[in-house]
Amino acid sequence: MVSELLNTLYVQTQGVYLRLEGDTLRIQHEEITLRNVPLHHLGGLVVFGNVLISPFLLQRCAQDGIEVAWFTESGRFFGRLAPPVSGNVLLRQAQYRALDTPSTRLYLAGRFVEGKLRNSRLVLQRAVRERGETEALVRALAEHEAALRALPQARSLDEVRGVEGNAASAYFAAFGDLLLTEDFSFNGRNKRPPRDPVNALLGFVYALLLTQCTAALEGVGLDPQGGFLHALRPGRNALALDLMEEFRAWWADRLALTLLNRKQLTRKHFEERPGGAVFLNEEGRKVVITAFQNRRQETVQHPLFKEPVPVGLLPHIQARLLARYLRGDLPQYPPFLAR
Amino acid sequence: MDGEDELLTEALEDPGGSQEPLPISALAQYTYCPRRAALILLEGEWEDNEYTLRGARAHEEVDLPEGLLREGVRVERALPLWSERLGLVGRADVVEFLEGVPYPVEHKVGRRWPRELAQRAAEVQLCAQALCLEEMFGLSVPVGAIFSRAERRRREVAFTPGLRAATLATLEALRALLGQERLPPPAADARCKHCSLLAVCMPHLPEALKGLEDGL
Numbered sequence A: 001m002v003s004e005l006l007n008t009l010y011v012q013t014q015g016v017y018l019r020l021e022g023d024t025l026r027i028q029h030e031e032i033t034l035r036n037v038p039l040h041h042l043g044g045l046v047v048f049g050n051v052l053i054s055p056f057l058l059q060r061c062a063q064d065g066i067e068v069a070w071f072t073e074s075g076r077f078f079g080r081l082a083p084p085v086s087g088n089v090l091l092r093q094a095q096y097r098a099l100d101t102p103s104t105r106l107y108l109a110g111r112f113v114e115g116k117l118r119n120s121r122l123v124l125q126r127a128v129r130e131r132g133e134t135e136a137l138v139r140a141l142a143e144h145e146a147a148l149r150a151l152p153q154a155r156s157l158d159e160v161r162g163v164e165g166n167a168a169s170a171y172f173a174a175f176g177d178l179l180l181t182e183d184f185s186f187n188g189r190n191k192r193p194p195r196d197p198v199n200a201l202l203g204f205v206y207a208l209l210l211t212q213c214t215a216a217l218e219g220v221g222l223d224p225q226g227g228f229l230h231a232l233r234p235g236r237n238a239l240a241l242d243l244m245e246e247f248r249a250w251w252a253d254r255l256a257l258t259l260l261n262r263k264q265l266t267r268k269h270f271e272e273r274p275g276g277a278v279f280l281n282e283e284g285r286k287v288v289i290t291a292f293q294n295r296r297q298e299t300v301q302h303p304l305f306k307e308p309v310p311v312g313l314l315p316h317i318q319a320r321l322l323a324r325y326l327r328g329d330l331p332q333y334p335p336f337l338a339r
Numbered sequence B: 001m002d003g004e005d006e007l008l009t010e011a012l013e014d015p016g017g018s019q020e021p022l023p024i025s026a027l028a029q030y031t032y033c034p035r036r037a038a039l040i041l042l043e044g045e046w047e048d049n050e051y052t053l054r055g056a057r058a059h060e061e062v063d064l065p066e067g068l069l070r071e072g073v074r075v076e077r078a079l080p081l082w083s084e085r086l087g088l089v090g091r092a093d094v095v096e097f098l099e100g101v102p103y104p105v106e107h108k109v110g111r112r113w114p115r116e117l118a119q120r121a122a123e124v125q126l127c128a129q130a131l132c133l134e135e136m137f138g139l140s141v142p143v144g145a146i147f148s149r150a151e152r153r154r155r156e157v158a159f160t161p162g163l164r165a166a167t168l169a170t171l172e173a174l175r176a177l178l179g180q181e182r183l184p185p186p187a188a189d190a191r192c193k194h195c196s197l198l199a200v201c202m203p204h205l206p207e208a209l210k211g212l213e214d215g216l
C-alpha cells in the first residue's frame, strides 16, 4: 500500500524498490512500475519493513532535504535519514518552548483530551445503538457531555487532567456493558499488574498502540518524551501517551472488545499467577498482534483530508500535524476525530 | 512479527502520574546509596529494575540450584507482586508456598557490593516483597530467605517489626527523593568502587574541581 499525505509518501507494500529516475521517484515491484512520484513536492518518505531504497535516491533525498524514516513492518521506528540541513533542531526547540509556555501546554493538553473524549463518546454511542441503553452507559455518556463542556473552561493542567479523569472513570464503569460474552467480565481498570483477562488484554493493546505513537513522533523528529498532558518522567514517552489518548477508545478498546465478543480470544489465551496477576500467554499475544496488524491495514475516511487512509498511518498524520502546529505553520492542532 | 520485545514500555493512563507505583528494587538501590536510586529513577539510568526487566524476565527461569530449594514445596518463579496500599510493584525471583504461606527468596543484589550493605539492601527488598505478598494473599508472611549465588547458600530472614519499620522508612525516603529536582550528593566512598553507575555518577568530580580551583 502506498499513500501520499501532506507531501509525505508512505510505502507499506513489502518487497518494492524505490529508485531515482530523473526528478521522479519510481516505485517498482520486480520489473513493473507501480507509480511515479515527482520529487519536487515531496517533503518526506516513510517506509515500513522490506522496502528497498536505491543509494542514488537516498543521496537525492539528503540533498533536497527530504526526510526518510524507516519503520519495521509492524510499525516500530528504527531510524531516520537526517539531511544536513534539517528542521529537527528547530522543531525540537519549538517543542520545548511550547512545553515551557503554560498557555500552549494547556492548549495542547486540552486538544488531546478533547480528541479522547469525542472518540470515547463515539464508542459509547455506538454501543447504545447496538445493544440499547444501560444505566452505566447513560451515565458515562452524560459524563462525557459534561467533560466536553467543562474542558474549555479548564485553567490549569490539573483541571484538564481532572476533567479527563472523571470521564475515564465513568467510561470504565460502563466498559463491562460493552462485553457481549459470558466468558469474561470487567469490574474496573487495574494495570500494574493486570488482575483479570480484560485488563491484561487492554494493557497489551495499549502497549502496542503506544509503540505506534512513539514511532510516529520519532518519524517526524519530535521528542516522544516531551509530553504536554502527561507528566514528564525519564524513560516515559509522555508525548506518545498524549497522542495515544486520541486513539485509545476508538482503536485499542474496540479491538479488544471485538476479540473478546467474537470469541477469538478465550480463557485459554490467558495465564493467571498465584496472588492474582493475569497475562496473555504466547498464543494469546499472537492473536492480538495479528488482529492489531490487520487493523493497521484497514482504511478509514480521514475527516480532514477526505480520503481513505490506512488506520496505521493515523498516528503519523497526527504527529505531522502536531509538528506543523509547533512550528507555527498551523494556527491549531486538530486532534483525530473518528466518525 | 516483532512486537513482543516492544512491550517493555508501559501505556500508563494516569496523565498526572501521581499514583505511579514504585519498583520494589528501588528500595535496595536507595539503601545502598540514595544517589544511585536517584540516578535510576530520576535520570533514567535504568539498571536491572522492574521496568526494563518486566517483559524479558516474565517467563525466564531463575537459576536456583535445585538443592537449594526446599523439597516438596510449590515454587513460583518471577512472580508479579504489588501493593495498592504502599504503591509498590515488582517481581519476586522465587516464592515458595509451604501450606499456602508464601516464603519469598531473593537473589542477593549487587554481588560485588560490600557485604554488609548488600545484605541490608537485600533484606529491605525482601521485606518489601513480603509486605506485597501479605496484601495479595491476606496472610501474614513471617519469614523469607536471601540466596547468595557466590556462597551457594541461603540465609533466612525474619520480618521483624524493626525490619518492617526500616522498609517503610526507606519507602518514604524514596518518595521524598522523587519530589526533588536535584540529585543527592555523591557518597564518594568505598561504595562507589563497586557501583555500576560510577561512570555516570562521577562521584569524585566535585572534589577534583575544587582541587583545580585551589591550584589556580
Ligand code: SF4
Residues within 6 Å of the ligand: B033, B034, B035, B036, B039, B185, B186, B187, B188, B189, B191, B192, B193, B195, B196, B197, B198, B201, B202, B203
Ligand atoms: S558511584 Fe558512589 S555516589 Fe555514585 S551512585 Fe554509585 S555509590 Fe552512589
